[in-house]
Amino acid sequence: MLGLASYFAFFLTVALTxxxxxxxxxLNWGAAGLFNVGVAGFMAVGAYVSAWLTAAPVAxxxxxxxxxxPLGWAGAMAGAGLAAAGLGAITMRLRADYLAxxxxxxxxxxxxxxxxxxxxxxxxxxxxxxxRPFERLADRPFGFxxxxxxxxxxxxxxxxxxxxxLTRSPWGRVLRALREDETAAASLGKxxxxxxxQAFVIGAALMGLAGAMQAQFFGFIAPDNYLPVITFQVWxxxxxxxxxxxxxxxxxxxxxWGLWALSGSALHLVLPPGWQARGASLRVVAIGVVxxxxxxxxxxxxxGEEATVSRHVPPAARAEPLP
Amino acid sequence: xxxxxxxxxxxxxxxxxxxxRDVSLSVEAREIVVLLxxxxxxxxxxxxxxxxxxxxxxxxxxxxxxxxxxxxxxxxVRRGLAFVPQNENVFAGLxxxxxxxxxxxxxxxxxRAAQVRAMEDLFPDLGRAxxxxxxxxxxxxxxxxxxxxxLVVAPDMLVLDEPxxxxxxxxxxxxMAKLRQIRDGGVAVVLVEQNARAALAVADRAVIMVEGRxxxxxxxxxLLDDPVVAQLYLGGRRQQA
Amino acid sequence: MIGQVVxxxxxxxxxxxxxAIGLTLTYSLLRFANFAHGEFxxxxxxxxxxxxxxxxxxxxxxxxxxxxxxxxxxxxLALAMALTGALAVALDTLLFRRxxxxxxxxxxxxxxxxxxxxxxxxxxxxxxxxxxxxxHDIAMAVRLAPGMQATEDQLVLFGVALVLMLGMHxxxxxxxxxxxxxxxxxxxxxxxxxxxDVAAVVRGTWYLGGALAAAAGVFLGATVQLRPxxxxxxxxxxxxxAVLGGIGSVPGAMAGGLIIGLAEAAAVPxxxxxxxxxVSFLVLLAVLLLRPAGLFGKAD
Numbered sequence: 001m002l003g004l005a006s007y008f009a010f011f012l013t014v015a016l017t018x019x020x021x022x023x024x025x026x027l028n029w030g031a032a033g034l035f036n037v038g039v040a041g042f043m044a045v046g047a048y049v050s051a052w053l054t055a056a057p058v059a060x061x062x063x064x065x066x067x068x069x070p071l072g073w074a075g076a077m078a079g080a081g082l083a084a085a086g087l088g089a090i091t092m093r094l095r096a097d098y099l100a101x102x103x104x105x106x107x108x109x110x111x112x113x114x115x116x117x118x119x120x121x122x123x124x125x126x127x128x129x130x131x132r133p134f135e136r137l138a139d140r141p142f143g144f145x146x147x148x149x150x151x152x153x154x155x156x157x158x159x160x161x162x163x164x165x166l167t168r169s170p171w172g173r174v175l176r177a178l179r180e181d182e183t184a185a186a187s188l189g190k191x192x193x194x195x196x197x198q199a200f201v202i203g204a205a206l207m208g209l210a211g212a213m214q215a216q217f218f219g220f221i222a223p224d225n226y227l228p229v230i231t232f233q234v235w236x237x238x239x240x241x242x243x244x245x246x247x248x249x250x251x252x253x254x255x256x257w258g259l260w261a262l263s264g265s266a267l268h269l270v271l272p273p274g275w276q277a278r279g280a281s282l283r284v285v286a287i288g289v290v291x292x293x294x295x296x297x298x299x300x301x302x303x304g305e306e307a308t309v310s311r312h313v314p315p316a317a318r319a320e321p322l323p
Numbered sequence: 324x325x326x327x328x329x330x331x332x333x334x335x336x337x338x339x340x341x342x343x344r345d346v347s348l349s350v351e352a353r354e355i356v357v358l359l360x361x362x363x364x365x366x367x368x369x370x371x372x373x374x375x376x377x378x379x380x381x382x383x384x385x386x387x388x389x390x391x392x393x394x395x396x397x398x399x400v401r402r403g404l405a406f407v408p409q410n411e412n413v414f415a416g417l418x419x420x421x422x423x424x425x426x427x428x429x430x431x432x433x434x435r436a437a438q439v440r441a442m443e444d445l446f447p448d449l450g451r452a453x454x455x456x457x458x459x460x461x462x463x464x465x466x467x468x469x470x471x472x473x474l475v476v477a478p479d480m481l482v483l484d485e486p487x488x489x490x491x492x493x494x495x496x497x498x499m500a501k502l503r504q505i506r507d508g509g510v511a512v513v514l515v516e517q518n519a520r521a522a523l524a525v526a527d528r529a530v531i532m533v534e535g536r537x538x539x540x541x542x543x544x545x546l547l548d549d550p551v552v553a554q555l556y557l558g559g560r561r562q563q564a
Numbered sequence: 565m566i567g568q569v570v571x572x573x574x575x576x577x578x579x580x581x582x583x584a585i586g587l588t589l590t591y592s593l594l595r596f597a598n599f600a601h602g603e604f605x606x607x608x609x610x611x612x613x614x615x616x617x618x619x620x621x622x623x624x625x626x627x628x629x630x631x632x633x634x635x636x637x638x639x640x641l642a643l644a645m646a647l648t649g650a651l652a653v654a655l656d657t658l659l660f661r662r663x664x665x666x667x668x669x670x671x672x673x674x675x676x677x678x679x680x681x682x683x684x685x686x687x688x689x690x691x692x693x694x695x696x697x698x699x700h701d702i703a704m705a706v707r708l709a710p711g712m713q714a715t716e717d718q719l720v721l722f723g724v725a726l727v728l729m730l731g732m733h734x735x736x737x738x739x740x741x742x743x744x745x746x747x748x749x750x751x752x753x754x755x756x757x758x759x760x761d762v763a764a765v766v767r768g769t770w771y772l773g774g775a776l777a778a779a780a781g782v783f784l785g786a787t788v789q790l791r792p793x794x795x796x797x798x799x800x801x802x803x804x805x806a807v808l809g810g811i812g813s814v815p816g817a818m819a820g821g822l823i824i825g826l827a828e829a830a831a832v833p834x835x836x837x838x839x840x841x842x843v844s845f846l847v848l849l850a851v852l853l854l855r856p857a858g859l860f861g862k863a864d
Binding site: 235284 | 597599659662663666669670671674677678679682683684693796799800803804807836838839841842845848849852853856
């Protein structure tokens with residue numbers, strides 16, 4: 001019974017970390033209309049920065065400053081935010097899907113570096129022995145799980161509150177205005193790219209935080225944790241929950257993570273050992289098909305209130321879609 | 324037999340939200356018909372539906388004795404109906420000459436060069452600007468190219484969506500004069516216009532649409548003095564030309 | 565050593581160029597970045613694998629001369645191209661076209677990402693993650709010049725790639741379809757008004773893009789190996805090549821592919837083979853910083 005409870009606590013803890021990432025993506029997409037296809041990359045930056053800052057020194061790779069966890073997490077946010085600032089500075093003024101390609105490329109490249117730069121990142125085996133919060137409780141699984149969950153809930157709540165304040169602030173109103181009618185908002189003297197860049201950076205910082213939280217909760221990280229399927233999962237979480245809606249983002253994260261974990265366990269139980277890897281592939285196929293189906297059948301309720309068409313598409317073309 | 328006839332046409336971008344609500348009108352050969360009306364009346368939507376760009380909900384459209392209900396836009400030009408949209412109405416990346424030859428490509432090969440030359444005769448400015456990129460033309464030149472592009476296939480009917488939009492008054496007069504010249508050459512012209520005064524000066528007939536239906540019809544010039552029109556649309560005051 | 569870099573760069577560049585042509589055309593015509601394009605490469609390669617197996621029993625699998633493959637592979641290539649083109653059209657008809665009608669552009673990008681995952685995982689499911697090969701024969705190397713060598717396989721397939729790319733370029737420049745594709749890319753509404761069946765042009769673009777991607781896949785599979793991620797791993801270089809060349813330009817995609825191929829080959833002795841893909845990313849960033857329209861593109 002206690003085992004089940006602590007499993008559930010852990011499940012919810014991880015779901016909430018994805019929730020934080022989804023909230024970040026919601027700021028990118030829901031509030032500012034930015035296609036960020038590099039979520040996994042920003043999570044990776046956050047995870048590795050936090051690992052470097054908090055782990056004990058190790059001969060095989062750089063880092064190991066053994067700083068307290070809160071500093072690790074702050075550093076993670078800064079690192080991810082910085083990476084986003086760099087990328088955004090180059091792409092923000094360009095057409096919308098150049099950002100998609102660039103963030104995708106960044107995530108792929110980052111994962112490549114994580115895998116190969118052994119002396120920085122520990123290579124394919126990643127970094128282990130990352131200090132976990134409430135380490136003293138580690139021998140009491142239920143208490144440990146509950147404490148971690150409490151921390152996750154606290155952080156998520158803080159992030160959520162901060163985002164709610166942000167969206168209701170003047171800054172948030174400008175972003176909304178930009179999304180509705182860019183020309184009008186720009187004529188008020190608000191530089192659209194500035195605001196979008198800020199939304200991009202803050203959202204990325206949250207993804208970095210999520211990565212850092214996971215690093216601490218799991219205690220180890222590896223490059224293969226940050227493959228494009230992670231980006232895809234977070235997008236599904238956002239789309240399912242309803243973009244533009246912070247509550248929806250969190251709900252989507254919990255639901256999708258639940259489905260993912262459940263299907264994983266189900267496949268694990270049902271399939272014979274030789275078929276495990278193939279079963280994992282099938283799970284991804286299913287999720288891809290489900291997402292496509294949702295986009296086709298329930299577009300309005302899922303992808304926000306209005307369709308955001310690329311700002312470079314002229315109005316005439318918007319009215320007459322291609323056959 | 325009318326050249327173009329619509330019957331109880333209902334059309335709109337979304338099936339549940341018709342913009343054109345029930346329009347029956349006809350256009351004869353060799354006349355200029357102008358569609359007037361307030362914003363949102365459905366004038367542009369009507370001609371776009373006729374041109375195959377907006378879906379019908381119900382009703383029918385005939386070109387001469389053939390039904391063109393539901394015929395896709397790209398087939399209508401071969402049937403003799405040419406449409407000039409309001410915006411983005413030339414291939415900006417191509418030259419004037421390329422715009423015309425691309426449009427003429429639907430004609431049988433022997434006729435193409437002759438038709439392009441005919442357009443350059445009708446629009447001498449364009450002939451001179453043959454190798455200029457269409458995107459670099461002035462507003463007036465571009466509008467002339469847009470019309471020439473449609474006319475090069477020798478259609479029976481030319482349909483235009485607000486041809487005077489964004490043009491200076493002297494250019495508006497030029498465009499309207501050109502449309503008269505085109506009508507005299509044997510082509511029927513249907514246009515939607517906000518600039519009622521300029522359009523009524525050349526139109527043979529005017530149709531006034533309000534909220535998706537035909538509210539009033541009459542001979543062009545007389546409508547300028549028609550109190551009903553003035554109240555419905557011209558604001559009860561004479562507009563500056 | 566420079567010579568070998570050039571040889572490797574050019575042969576790889578041809579393959580990237582083949583893949584990038586389809587990507588740049590659909591991007592230009594339909595205004596969205598199709599993340600599923602890599603899967604046409606993968607499916608093309610694996611379909612050819614199945615077809616070589618099937619055809620081998622009929623035609624006999626004897627290789628030609630010193631090549632590791634024979635007419636069987638070439639026939640399989642042609643068929644795989646035809647089938648993959650059809651797959652691309654099917655994907656558009658079932659998924660992308662419907663999303664286009666609903667008008668949400670972000671949905672297209674996400675859907676393409678999802679389709680990419682689904683298609684890739686389907687290959688994993690059917691064939692497993694293990695690398696596969698068209699043939700286990702050893703490829704004969706040919707010495708082109710001191711310090712420059714290529715396998716005969718590479719040379720022949722490079723020739724095939726060149727022919728295909730040239731054919732595509734001629735099609736775009738000198739045929740009615742090519743003119744229609746360019747007009748539809750520039751202004752789809754106006755294209756309809758000058759009598760172009762834009763729906764047919766869209767289908768044709770998908771078909772050609774998918775077919776060329778399949779050829780790239782067979783090229784890759786024959787000269788390296790087949791893996792379920794083979795196409796996906798090329799996505800970043802493909803995007804970089806398309807952006808570098810200028811979206812919508814076939815010569816641009818070819819030139820972009822060549823440059824990316826050379827850049828990657830040059831990076832190997834400098835930074836190590838593992839970082840090849842990162843080179844594409846750096847090139848992409850450079851292009852976006854300096855000249856976002858690309859080499860042959862128009863300034864936006």
